[in-house]
Amino acid sequence: MTALDTALKTRPTRPSAHRTPERRSGGDMLFAIVNYTVFGLLVVICAYPFYYLIINSVSANDLSALGEVRLLPSGFHLENYQQVFALNGLSMAAVVSVARTVIGTVATVLASAFLGFMFTQSKMWARQFWYRFVIVTMYFSAGLIPIFIIMKNLGLTNNFWVYVLPFIVQPFFIILVKTYVESMPESLQEAAELDGANIVQIFFKVYLPNMTPILATVAIFAAVAQWNSFQDTLIYITDQSLYTLQYLLYMFINQASSLAQAAQNAGGDLSAIAGAATSQTPTSIRMTVSVIVVLPIIFIYPLFQRFFVKGIMLGAVKG
Numbered sequence: 001m002t003a004l005d006t007a008l009k010t011r012p013t014r015p016s017a018h019r020t021p022e023r024r025s026g027g028d029m030l031f032a033i034v035n036y037t038v039f040g041l042l043v044v045i046c047a048y049p050f051y052y053l054i055i056n057s058v059s060a061n062d063l064s065a066l067g068e069v070r071l072l073p074s075g076f077h078l079e080n081y082q083q084v085f086a087l088n089g090l091s092m093a094a095v096v097s098v099a100r101t102v103i104g105t106v107a108t109v110l111a112s113a114f115l116g117f118m119f120t121q122s123k124m125w126a127r128q129f130w131y132r133f134v135i136v137t138m139y140f141s142a143g144l145i146p147i148f149i150i151m152k153n154l155g156l157t158n159n160f161w162v163y164v165l166p167f168i169v170q171p172f173f174i175i176l177v178k179t180y181v182e183s184m185p186e187s188l189q190e191a192a193e194l195d196g197a198n199i200v201q202i203f204f205k206v207y208l209p210n211m212t213p214i215l216a217t218v219a220i221f222a223a224v225a226q227w228n229s230f231q232d233t234l235i236y237i238t239d240q241s242l243y244t245l246q247y248l249l250y251m252f253i254n255q256a257s258s259l260a261q262a263a264q265n266a267g268g269d270l271s272a273i274a275g276a277a278t279s280q281t282p283t284s285i286r287m288t289v290s291v292i293v294v295l296p297i298i299f300i301y302p303l304f305q306r307f308f309v310k311g312i313m314l315g316a317v318k319g
Contacts, residue, residue, distance in 0.1 A: 050294060057081070057291050061284040080288040089240060090248060097245035100163035101226040108222040109215050111168045116177025117203050131178075138171045144235070151236055158239045163232060167225070173218045180214040181207060220301065227297055249289040 024032075056064040060075025068074070084090070118124055119131045141147075148157075156162040184207070192202045233247035 050298070053287050053291050053294070057284065057287040061281045064287065065281040065283045080284050081292075084252075084285075084288050084292065089243065090245070092241060093243045093245040093248040096160070096163075096242060097227065100160070100244065101223055104164045104167055104226040105219055105222045107164055107168045108170055108173065109219050112170060112173035112177050112218050113208060113211055113215060114203060115169070116174045117181050117207055118199075119174065119178050120181045121199070134169065134174060135171050148235060157236045158242065159236075160242060162236045163226070163229075163244075166232075167222075170222070173221065176218065177211065177214055180211065184210065223300065224297055228293075246293060249293055252289055253286050 052070070055071075055073040056069050057080055058076055058078060059069040059073045060077070061080070063069050063074050115134070119127060121127065124130075142150075151157055151162060151166070156165065188206050188210075189202055192206050197205065228246060230244060230246040230250050233242070233244050237243065237247075
């Protein structure tokens with residue numbers, strides 16, 4: 001048995017507490033009822049806007065435009081989604097958005113994990129300087145024009161990698177990971193070093209497998225940021241094949257009024273208005289595209305939720 005195996009098996013664990021059931025007083029019951037009521041109302045308040053978008057996107061467009069759809073859908077139909085998904089370039093934009101979200105998230109998580117780990121190593125040359133050098137970028141920026149010039153000189157304008165490379169190093173995520181690593185037992189690294197492991201092996205074989213909570217937290221933050229971003233497309237991209245789904249839908253929302261008017265004037269000619277039907281209104285268009293943008297993240301978030309709270313707490317407080 002190696003020293004690392006011994007360290008892993010002898011890691012301190014919290015003793016299991018066998019609590020005897022206690023009788024709750026009337027005050028405790030009242031406190032619990034008030035808590036459940038307040039948090040239940042907060043859940044309804046937070047969830048209703050998403051519910052409102054969904055029911056209006058599948059209801060009769062004339063009723064939705066008049067604001068008469070509030071609690072239940074009326075005149076159920078799915079034509080709005082059929083017409084929106086029929087737009088030219090939408091499928092390619094969805095592929096670009098998914099690709100940038102997946103690749104960008106993986107790159108950000110790995111970079112944050114490695115840099116957060118390295119900044120805890122006392123043997124790292126000029127560790128304090130490089131750590132402060134990275135952190136200071138949270139507070140100072142060169143500005144839009146210098147950054148655009150840099151991206152252009154690097155050949156990243158009209159390039160897919162402009163979505164990934166500038167966002168790999170995120171100081172906030174590095175701080176979270178660094179604090180989390182500092183809360184882990186130092187005996188793990190000491191045991192691995194006794195077994196002859198180098199720094200890369202220690203990171204990938206010892207620390208990385210034990211960083212799941214904080215890495216899941218970083219992943220959800222990075223994925224949401226990548227999925228929702230559209231300003232980088234607005235600034236750096238003119239090639240329509242590199243448009244993201246969010247930017248395309250952003251343009252569609254801004255053009256909702258003109259598209260709806262064109263639909264009425266065209267008498268239902270789909271080709272005349274890039275797939276919008278005469279029944280569409282600005283409200284129905286905005287509701288539909290908003291649902292398309294929001295739903296993927298809503299479905300993905302629960303997969304990381306069980307790691308989220310634990311990771312953000314452990315990464316925020318040392319010890």
